[in-house]
Amino acid sequence: MRGLKPIGRTYYARLLIPKDRQRDVGTAYGVKSGIVEERVRTTGTQDKREAIKRRDVVLAALTHEVNAKLTAAGLPPLHGEWKPDWLNEDVMISEAMEARQALRALSDVSDEKDEIDGWTSPRSREESNFRDLIIDRAAEMTEQGVSGVGEYVLRSIGVMTGTATPFSVVLDRWIKERRRDVSAAMVAMDNTSLRHFGNYLAISQGRGKPDDPVAFLRVQTIQQVPDVVTGEFSEWLTEQGLSPKTVSRIISPLKVLWDWAIHKKLIPRQNPWVGATSGLKKRAERERRAQAKKEREFHEAELIKLLTANPNEGHRGVWSWTAPLTDLMRIALLTGARENELCSLTVGRIVNRDGANGLLWGIEVTEEHAKTENSVRKVPLHPLLMPIIERRLRDAEATGEPDAVLFPECKPGGVGKKRGHVFSQRFTDLRRAVLGVESNGVVNFHSFRKSFGTFMRRAHLAGVSECQLSVAQKLLGHKPQTITEAVYMEDELQWAVCERAILGMVESGMPEGVREALGVTGEPVPGR
Template identity: 50%
Template sequence: MDMANLTNRDGLYYVRFIIPKDRWQDAGKVLGSRTGIRKDILKSLQTRTHKDALRLRDAALEAIRKQLNRKLMDAGLAPLHGVDVPDWLDEELMLTEALEARRRIASASDTDDVYDEHTGISESPRDRVVEGMDCFLEGRAHKLDHAGKDGARYQTRFREIATGVRTPFALVMDRWMKDRESDVGHSAISLDQAAFNLFSRYLAHSQDREEPENLMNFLRAQIVEDVPEVVLGGFSEWLLNERGLSAKTVSCRISSLKGLWTFAIQKHILKGPNPWQGATAGLKRKAGKKKSEVRPFNEDELVLLLRADPDEKRRWAWGPAIRDLMRLALLTGARQNELASLTVGRVLNRDEADGELWGIQVTDEEAKTANSVRRIPLHPLVQPIIARRLKEAGEGNVDAPLFPECKPGGTGMKRSHFFSQRFTDFRRDVLGRETDGEVNFHSFRRCFATFMATALANGVSECSELVRDHLIGHKPMALGSNTYAAKDLGWDLYSRAVLGMVEKGIPDMVRTNIYYSLL
């Protein structure tokens, strides 16, 4: 039976931490021993089971070790051999404390309010905050020096961050992300996270260090001013050549960093110019890719897609999802992930008896931006799709997905990730690979906008640009619309716009194939 560092007294297990002989007197001093020495420390594990005692032993020993070392360090004595330094020397905790000190310094007045006649020195509240911090840091540096650590380095690093001489990424990232979360959705935040993780790996690579276990903590602790511009300039080449990312993905990742710096410069956290300005220039040329503009599907393409059987050429489980999501996208203008992420609870008005159209709700969780949070009426042509999906999901669970076959994946664990790949396969089967770069699933959304414009031209006044922007989740371009107009124009208006769009905006052959393909 393994009883190392364990003892049993009256059936209760205790852990015994054995202190090295050469440190008995130091331990006795900081623990207040009456004999002046301390050979061991005993702590109850609060269990009578040997199996539980073994499970709890190591953590209990480590806790005793850390507590003893804190007392030794506070007394100006070296910690036990081979043991970590005090908790406050941890890089992340030091950073947190230094940023808090920076906040206190910045919030204190720099107007002199005290004058010493003997020295002729004036002093402000900010001066006194800095002076108090310096005394605090001197005490910690003294403890570190006694423990054989570099107290001066800790003191200098803490003070430079607190006084704004050096800026850790944590300060910039925290403020930017807080501002960002009020304006964009989870998917955009996930893309930012991916950019930060890659940038953290790159910084470690540029310093000839191994990849950090915690990429975000490593990046947060890096000092902005310590990263040379030549290193920043090499990030795009590293992403292209070392990571093998596409030019489009590289541009997206750099866009996140460019936005971070722009915000920091505007808030006077960092000094300009923005080092990422122009960083994506020439990426398309370097990647050997020709830029093309994605367009809506034309009428013939829509008819081919709606008539095609997704299961005809392939043995897979994606046929129903492709058939259903194409039609929903065409008549709602919703994004791919907004539809693939639909749940039972986000279907609206299904219990109404007054003839109101059913609808779907796009929430913060899957919205791309703040403007994407919206309600969209469902035309009667596609309502049977949702009715069938509700029946299959079981209406008792509001969180049940309507498209369970769309498993989460990729950056941000989106439910559209794998579906997007399968729809590409289907689209190539039906329309050919020559349509690559010209149309994709997003083209259904472009069709919706086109149908709205056509209906407006054909006399459906409800299909205005403002209503269209509300339905597809765009911020209106006109100042009066995005600043002064109501954020929700009412379910009745949205419903009349969708009904009018289908009647006066969609070509007859397209509308006919939507209907007959559902029979």
């Protein structure tokens, strides 16, 4: 009955005012006696159990009202600076979550003790005990003049009953599990999504962008995020100038988060993000196809200009990247490998150095750096690349690191902390300086990969059987196009076949001018 007062047949919530503040409250309310010892407000019910349930909300409202009156009168609110340990946000949430888990394990069927005490079940009895604990603490806070009494009561009860789940409860567990299941790059993208959503949630509440959007998000309650907010989030992201593909990528982790929280019984509601990216994905696919039609392989003249360019001469901002730019353009053209696959190469990913499996060395794309499952592969290195690879290996092994990177200039960067991130920006600078800004949206580093595929096809048409489409797909790390290839054929091609494809591509598919440009780094090394 703490905090309740029967008046007639109706129960009232009763807020006791500390003795040292009774005169201040009397002044704030303007009562004739000058002193207010308590404030009461009806719970609107004559049923004791229902009154106990409503008591928390009414007391919180009363406390808020009293503090508002005091502030308006130029007087300090009831609270002081001291706060007990259990008022700490993390402690409060932890205790309430433990109470929620304990209640789930209890029966909601009445037993003999409940019938005697008047409770409906063991679960309702324990829930009432937790509520009494919170009310006792609220009374202590009020007596000590501590702030946040109403917020503490409502938040504790809400977490305990499952009607209020702070994002912090979900995020701590979800992120921990995600780190075990997905790559570091994916976790970084998750954090980017959370920052965007934290920003928008604050803005939608009229608070502006917070200094730390994730910290702001952590103290919000999932159940109190209106569906209209989730519905308008994609529109807000689009207004920030983001592409449909990027907007879809930002929303997807949020859908995964809600699915996980629902599966773990942390929240009961349906996932508001279901279907949120369907239209975006269609728009993104249309834009991708439109852009794909614009993007192409490098023309012969463009390749010659890039391969013979000296980044030291007039190409502002890229002079310190001369070596990696010069080396990686050649490796990309002769292997068809992706930007980050090459920038992240290590000593251990140079394979066949003993020559046991054939003529040529090779590079390995591991699962950690592969874009897709089919991207895990090994690609032979053409002899034209051996001066670069041998020089890079010597420098890497000289560091004494067990598996040193071959391109230490390519520092991790961007959301996914990929080594290709900063390099991509420097190549763009070089490409614009050499080919002009008119090359924007038409060619990029990925165009080396397109040129590789183009030269493969030309070599096959010229009679090099090993350069057929199925071999080119394997070397590029693409998904097999037929069920026969995917199910009934060996996963890895014979190394000798891959070697002949690489050699044949350069000899029969590559223009003579490009071959000459490739030779500027040194004479081809004889076969090993």
